[in-house]
Amino acid sequence: MKKENYYNFLKKMLLYVSIVLGLYVLYNPHNKSKYNIPHSATSFIYAQF
Amino acid sequence: MTPFSNINFYVFAFIYFAIILLCKFIFKNKHYSIITFSLTFLYLLLYIKLGISAIVFSVVSYLFIKYVSPKINHRLISSLILLLPMILFKIKVDLSILYFIGLSFVTFRAIQTNIDYNSKNEFKFIDYFNFLFFIPALLIGPLDRFNSFTQKSNKAFDNINIENVESGFTEFLKGVLYKYAIAEFIYRYWLNDFVFVDKTFMYYLNDMYAYMFYLFFDFAGYSALACGFSKMIGVELPFNFNKPFLALNPPDFWQRWHASLTNWLTDYVFKPAYKWLNGFQKLKTYPITKQNIAIFMTLFIMGCWNGFEAQFIYSGFIYAVYSMVHNTYVINCRKQQKDILFGNLSPKVVKYLSMFLLINFTVVALYVFSGRWL
Numbered sequence: 001m002k003k004e005n006y007y008n009f010l011k012k013m014l015l016y017v018s019i020v021l022g023l024y025v026l027y028n029p030h031n032k033s034k035y036n037i038p039h040s041a042t043s044f045i046y047a048q049f
Numbered sequence: 050m051t052p053f054s055n056i057n058f059y060v061f062a063f064i065y066f067a068i069i070l071l072c073k074f075i076f077k078n079k080h081y082s083i084i085t086f087s088l089t090f091l092y093l094l095l096y097i098k099l100g101i102s103a104i105v106f107s108v109v110s111y112l113f114i115k116y117v118s119p120k121i122n123h124r125l126i127s128s129l130i131l132l133l134p135m136i137l138f139k140i141k142v143d144l145s146i147l148y149f150i151g152l153s154f155v156t157f158r159a160i161q162t163n164i165d166y167n168s169k170n171e172f173k174f175i176d177y178f179n180f181l182f183f184i185p186a187l188l189i190g191p192l193d194r195f196n197s198f199t200q201k202s203n204k205a206f207d208n209i210n211i212e213n214v215e216s217g218f219t220e221f222l223k224g225v226l227y228k229y230a231i232a233e234f235i236y237r238y239w240l241n242d243f244v245f246v247d248k249t250f251m252y253y254l255n256d257m258y259a260y261m262f263y264l265f266f267d268f269a270g271y272s273a274l275a276c277g278f279s280k281m282i283g284v285e286l287p288f289n290f291n292k293p294f295l296a297l298n299p300p301d302f303w304q305r306w307h308a309s310l311t312n313w314l315t316d317y318v319f320k321p322a323y324k325w326l327n328g329f330q331k332l333k334t335y336p337i338t339k340q341n342i343a344i345f346m347t348l349f350i351m352g353c354w355n356g357f358e359a360q361f362i363y364s365g366f367i368y369a370v371y372s373m374v375h376n377t378y379v380i381n382c383r384k385q386q387k388d389i390l391f392g393n394l395s396p397k398v399v400k401y402l403s404m405f406l407l408i409n410f411t412v413v414a415l416y417v418f419s420g421r422w423l
Contacts, residue, residue: 012219015222015226016222018226018230019222019225019226019230022226022229022231022233022234023229023230026229026233026234026237027229
């Protein structure tokens with residue numbers, strides 16, 4: 001595997017792992033934190049436009 | 050069902066993508082505009098609140114641009130007429146039947162089409178409609194231009210291939226990471242969780258940085274979702290964000306932060322304003338003043354465009370002052386053929402110092418914009 005391909009592969013893997021972990025931590029129903037209220041739908045963009 | 054706001058939209062987006070792929074093979078790379086038009090029309094009608102108002106706006110503005118605007122001698126006047134619904138919305142006049150989702154950006158697109166309209170060129174309603182309401186970019190851009198969008202749209206089926214779908218999907222995933230993981234995380238655990246008992250300097254400093262990173266990831270994430278999805282369906286939109294925290298000066302920052310809006314404002318506010326100021330005899334011998342007035346008008350309008358609340362007006366004013374000071378400094382350096390303040394430092398130090406100064410000035414301006422200090 002070329003060096004460039006290797007980096008691209010690693011970058012993509014990092015992206016996938018971050019998404020899975022990030023979304024799991026933030027949105028899983030067992031997260032009982034008082035901040036576990038998704039706000040994305042009411043974020044700045046939707047409020048403003 | 051606002052674009053990218055909930056799971057229903059993603060189901061819709063998946064179906065949209067599947068239909069486009071299917072049509073590519075059924076119609077052998079033809080009729081992209083008609084298919085997009087039909088899907089967008091249905092989306093507005095069925096899923097968007099006041100979608101019917103949006104459709105009426107497109108018909109009225111199309112007829113206006115094609116038949117009325119050429120008879121009005123000055124494009125500025127006809128553009129102001131098109132701007133009217135947005136102004137009424139911003140000054141909060143109670144005409145809610147007019148205020149469909151994405152009105153601001155749809156108005157920008159209509160104005161751009163009006164200014165660049167040439168009766169010698171073909172101007173089809175379907176192309177105009179697709180340009181106004183292209184679903185991925187409906188809410189907040191990126192802002193494209195009518196001619197460029199129509200050309201891309203005509204070749205869209207040809208552009209749907211494995212490489213573009215894959216790179217679009219990667220961009221889309223980057224958007225998911227930015228918006229739904231990083232921005233969400235900052236919002237929940239940094240903007241809200243950092244509790245200072247008193248509103249000290251440290252409280253404001255923390256809040257400023259938290260807000261800047263939150264806004265960046267939220268907004269850049271949305272743009273990446275829009276760009277990625279549109280690339281998957283064959284249309285490459287202009288980029289909006291490109292590492293803004295590495296910017297060295299205000300103009301560089303605006304080329305990296307919401308770049309499509311910056312380019313739009315440069316072409317349709319800054320350049321006409323500068324041309325208009327050129328007509329003043331008294332300003333003939335003051336090119337820096339002319340530039341600064343045009344810069345001020347552009348950035349002040351950009352601030353006020355968000356609304357006429359104090360936070361937006363002040364932030365527009367602050368952005369304008371930054372850019373004017375930088376512009377004056379650069380011109381004076383050029384005159385003296387040296388960097389007046391940092392000439393003795395090594396280029397590398399100047400580069401990092403510029404980045405540091407700019408990011409901190411930006412943090413202040415964005416914090417004013419946020420209104421969190423009110």
